[in-house]
Amino acid sequence: MSLNRREFIGIGGAALAGMALAPGLRLVELAGARSPEEAVTSLQRWGLLVDIGKCHDCDACVTACHEENGVTSHGRPATDPQWIRKVTLKDRQTGYVTTLPVMCQHCEEPPCVDVCPTGASFKRVDGIVLVDKHICIGCRYCMMACPYKARSFVHEDTTNQKAHAPRGKGTVESCTLCVHRVDAGRIPACVEACTKDGNKAMVFGDLKNPNSEINKRLASAPTTQLRPDLNLNTGVRYRGI
Amino acid sequence: MAHIHYGTIEARSLGFYAVLGILGAITLAGLGAALYMEHHGHWITGMSNQVIWGVPHVFAVFLIVAASGALNVASIASVFGRQLYKPLARLSGLLAITLLAGGLAILVLDLGRPDRLIEAMTYYNFKSIFAWNIYLYIGFFGIVIVYLWMMMERRMNDYSKPVGMLAFIWRLTLTTGTGSIFGFLVARDAYNSAIIAPMFIIMSFEFGLAIFLVVLMAGMRWTGRELGDVVFGRLRNLLGVFVAAVLYFVTVYHLTNLYITQRHGIEGFILLHGGVYTQMFWLGQVIVGGVIPLVILFSGLGKSRALTALAAILVVLGGIAQIYVIIIGGQAYPMPLYPGKDIVSSSFFDGMVAMYSPSLPEVVLGIGGMGLALVMAAFAMRVLPFLPQSLSDADADPHYKAETAKSKAATT
Secondary structure, eight states: OOOOHHHHHHHHHHHHHHHHHHHHHHHHHHHHSOOGGGSOOTTOOEEEEEETTTOOSOOHHHHHHHHHHTOOOOSOTTTSOOSEEEEEEEETTTOOEEEEEEEOOOBSSOHHHHHOSSSOEEEOTTSOEEEOTTTOOOOOHHHHHOTTOOOEEOOSOOOSOBTTBOOOTTSEEOOOOSHHHHHTTOOOHHHHHHHHTSOSOEEEEETTOTTSHHHHHHHHSOOBOSSGGGOOOBSEEEEOO | OOOOOEEOOOTTOHHHHHHHHHHHHHHHHHHHHHHHHHHHOGGGSSOOSSSOSOHHHHHHHHHHHHHHHHTHHHHHHHTSOOGGGGGGHHHHHHHHHHHHHHHHHHHHHTSSOGGGHHHHHHOOOTTOHHHHHHHHHHHHHHHHHHHHHHHHSGGGGGGHHHHHHHHHHHHHHHHHHHHHHHHTOOSOTTSOOTTHHHHHHHHHHHHHHHHHHHHHHHHHHHTTOOBOHHHHHHHHHHHHHHHHHHHHHHHHHHHHHHHSGGGHHHHHIIIIIOTHHHHIIIIIIIIIIIIHHHHHHHSGGGGSHHHHHHHHHHHHHHHHHHHHIIIIIHHHSOOOSSTTEEEEEETTOTTSOOOOOOOHHHHHHHHHHHHHHHHHHHHHHHHSOOEESOBOHHHHOTTHHHHHHHHHHHHO
């Protein structure tokens, strides 16, 4: 096959135009994804649903969380940090026993953020409550204010830290809702472990997306917050307390 | 009333240097304790994830509350125009500054990251009462220093009234801020009460005046200056009124909680079966810090200088017990996370009364802050004329001459 000059210019022109336009088209495609600057949006609010009816004597969520985030024990329970814990309750009237995981409830109106003098305790626009380890001065006022006992003070030197979960002696820390995984499109370690090794009692998702599984589950059965009287509108909800 | 003369403490006094040395050593020990705590981390203290604020906070809050109260004597002179208190105003301002400095030093050294103090000065969350307090504390130093200048520089004396007024309003705001650290905390049953801020104000009157009285009596006696019965008697009675007022506020606080069923747990804990906290409340706060001083101050016993000084010291000890019950007792009692449920098990001490026993470094740090406050005051009295040369009735009582003149006129 031979090309005459007119065809050559035509095809060559089309190829050049394609080469010039393709990156632009690729950019349009990229704009649909989240760039680092716009990774967090208030169009989402991340939340957790714990179905206590399914939660039994198992601490897969606790083990997974502390493994994932490098939260290690020094064998001193009073000062060792705990990002998530299992609590077993017995109803004072009926004697009915339930067990549930408790962690940072990721309040919409977090008291820890209100009281923090430097703003180290903060809430991302997608509802995740975090501590900025760079400006936390270790005053522990947030721990005084948190109604859920969700926060821990790092009482001693840390070892074997994970790059995605920096920790430091003298600062306060708590459940991050595995923000590093959420930002990468994954689910928190506790939920993954509960689904895989536990009793499938935890659901993670976007509370603002009407089609998310968590929202469908929340809409289909009664659920509650811990200390609903405080009106903090927690991101973590429980079914069956 | 004769013109008031002030003077510094004599340089040659060996006793003075002994006092300075002892207080300095206490301060250095406190600093050493802080370094030890920071090096090892807070796990070596009695504090934990259950009792988050320990003995350092007890001493720090006590001193900060006492600091604003120590300024009251100056306010009575400048704002309310009582001439009798005027010779005492300089010492009052001085103690306000040094007590606050001592309290803040403890607070800062107990931070997890005291090296990041600059963060607290550069990043502000204006919804935080701590952030307001940073402004209130710094402002207090500035205002009281200017106030002292107005009082000590004769040309500026005319301005001491408006500046004194500002200082008075500022100190009321400051103590409101200190009380609100606890009063605005919704999570714990012992706090979350609007009465805590005004209760802290009346506590500041009491603690500040008790420390002022002890320092004044020691300062005058050890430098061979006279403290007349009129000034002494007035301060003694005022302290008695403040002791009674604190007992009143404490009663109302507990009555409120006793009426609210939700709070019966914390009340039973503090008043009846809280072990060390119950003992500290009844024996420390009420008997030692309240009843005994009241009996001394309002009976014939108060005529004795030694017993009145003892009463003031008991008020200080009772005040520390009171802050201990508020801060540590309030945290030791578990938070009501799951109303209507008993907690069968928890790895994080949910529902359990928290164990706390203060460690030596914490106590040394707290006492070190008190040492710092007093060593600063002693040093300042050495270099600047804070103490009046005489507080004898003839020198200090504005009605003294009039009365003697009257009695002379009556006899002739």
